[in-house]
Amino acid sequence: MESATDDSEDRERASREATEWFVRLNNPLASEATRRSYQTWLAADPAHHDAMRDVSELWGALDRPAAQLAATGWHRAPDRSERQQRTGLLRGFRYATAATVMVLLSGGVAIWRDAGLLDRAFADIATWPGERREVRLVDGTMAFLDGDTALDSRMGKEIREITLLRGRVWFDVASDKTRPFIVHAGRVDSQVLGTAFGVDREAGAVTVERGEVAVSDAHLSRSPVRLKARQGVALQNGSLGSPVAVDPDQALAWRRGLIILDRAPLSRVVEELGKMTPGRVLFANPELKRLTLSGTFRADDPATVLEAVRSALNVRILSVPGFATLIYR
Numbered sequence: 001m002e003s004a005t006d007d008s009e010d011r012e013r014a015s016r017e018a019t020e021w022f023v024r025l026n027n028p029l030a031s032e033a034t035r036r037s038y039q040t041w042l043a044a045d046p047a048h049h050d051a052m053r054d055v056s057e058l059w060g061a062l063d064r065p066a067a068q069l070a071a072t073g074w075h076r077a078p079d080r081s082e083r084q085q086r087t088g089l090l091r092g093f094r095y096a097t098a099a100t101v102m103v104l105l106s107g108g109v110a111i112w113r114d115a116g117l118l119d120r121a122f123a124d125i126a127t128w129p130g131e132r133r134e135v136r137l138v139d140g141t142m143a144f145l146d147g148d149t150a151l152d153s154r155m156g157k158e159i160r161e162i163t164l165l166r167g168r169v170w171f172d173v174a175s176d177k178t179r180p181f182i183v184h185a186g187r188v189d190s191q192v193l194g195t196a197f198g199v200d201r202e203a204g205a206v207t208v209e210r211g212e213v214a215v216s217d218a219h220l221s222r223s224p225v226r227l228k229a230r231q232g233v234a235l236q237n238g239s240l241g242s243p244v245a246v247d248p249d250q251a252l253a254w255r256r257g258l259i260i261l262d263r264a265p266l267s268r269v270v271e272e273l274g275k276m277t278p279g280r281v282l283f284a285n286p287e288l289k290r291l292t293l294s295g296t297f298r299a300d301d302p303a304t305v306l307e308a309v310r311s312a313l314n315v316r317i318l319s320v321p322g323f324a325t326l327i328y329r
Contacts, residue, residue: 010047012321017041018051019323054320116148116274119165123150127167129278130300132257140174141181146254147275147299167275168200170209170255187235189216191224198252202271204235209248215240257299263292266327269309276302279321284328288315 021038042048120126127133129148136142138155145151149167154160160176162169164185173181175194183190185201195211206215208231214224215233217240225233225240232246253260259272267289270281276299283289291313297305306325310317319325 011051014045014047014051015054015320016322018048018055019320021052022055051320054318055323116150116166119150120148123165124152126150129274130276130302132254132299137174139176139179139181142172144170144255149275164199164201166201168198168202168254170196170198170252172196173211184218187218188240189218190214191216197227198248198255204240205232206234207232207246207248207251209252253296254299259297259299259305261293261295261297263294265289266291266293266309266313269293269305273302273305273325276300276305277322280324282324282326284326288327288329291315 021041024034025038042052116129120128125135125143125145127145127147127149131147132145134142134144137153139160141160143151143162146168149169150165151167151169152163152165154163156179158179160179160181162171162181162183164183169183171181171183173192173194173196177193181192181194183199185199186204188199188201188204188206190197190199190206191214192211195213196209197211197213198207198209199205200207206213206227208227208229210229212229213227215227216222216224217235220239222240225243227233227243230246230248231243232251233240233243235241250260254275259276261269261272266283270289273281293309293312295308295312297308306317306319309315309327314329316328317325318328
């Protein structure tokens with residue numbers, strides 16, 4: 001008897017394969033052999049029909065570029081005139097163009113479905129969505145990276161600098177009074193000598209667990225905001241707010257593999273899902289982003305988060321695992 005886990009893996013595999021076929025068949029110079037192979041794959045399992053339908057519906061509901069691709073009629077067999085036109089192309093030009101289109105389309109889809117792909121590819125240290133990792137920097141500082149995080153590290157003789165390209169990190173900084181430790185995270189710069197604190201680039205937030213941190217806005221010439229243990233600060237309305245008391249255990253719960261949401265807008269929920277699993281999350285209506293969700297979830301269980309969104313907020317969800325999820329009513 002097939003287990004629920006096996007069934008889930010089969011659906012995910014069918015979704016991945018359907019997405020791959022979608023990309024291949026959207027190549028306007030797709031060969032007859034490719035189309036015949038697609039028909040063979042489609043007939044091999046009824047689940048393939050369902051997966052291809054989901055991919056087609058999802059693309060049809062997305063923004064303009066995806067909608068244009070979905071409307072090209074890739075799922076239909078070409079008529080005779082189309083085949084004759086393709087046959088008339090020079091073979092060399094055809095293969096060269098097909099290869100170029102395939103590379104561009106595949107690359108474009110990969111980047112679209114994974115916004116952090118390029119940041120991670122060129123970073124010194126990075127984690128994939130769903131991966132959390134602890135690393136020791138060359139100065140002895142410990143860094144714990146959440147999912148979909150990327151950073152660059154530069155350790156000089158007079159200064160230690162980290163550039164957080166995306167995601168969030170917790171640092172336990174090795175004390176060195178001769179070399180300040182500075183973290184650049186978008187507009188937010190944090191400077192310490194020895195402390196433990198977390199930085200969230202997307203939220204523009206800093207949370208201090210112990211020690212002291214001076215936080216400044218790189219876009220404004222103002223005195224730094226000084227944070228002590230169990231304090232935090234974040235960008236608000238275009239500038240740094242005032243220090244507020246925080247519970248590090250809750251604010252940094254992601255280090256323990258937990259996501260704690262307290263009336264969090266769906267836009268924040270989407271950010272959390274992006275750290276948990278690859279693929280885009282989109283809204284058919286932007287107004288849905290204002291709905292809020294509360295609860296405590298495991299960071300390795302995005303399906304439970306989506307189910308909570310569906311049941312608690314009375315919305316519908318269409319998902320192709322690893323590719324995209326659409327939230328609508």
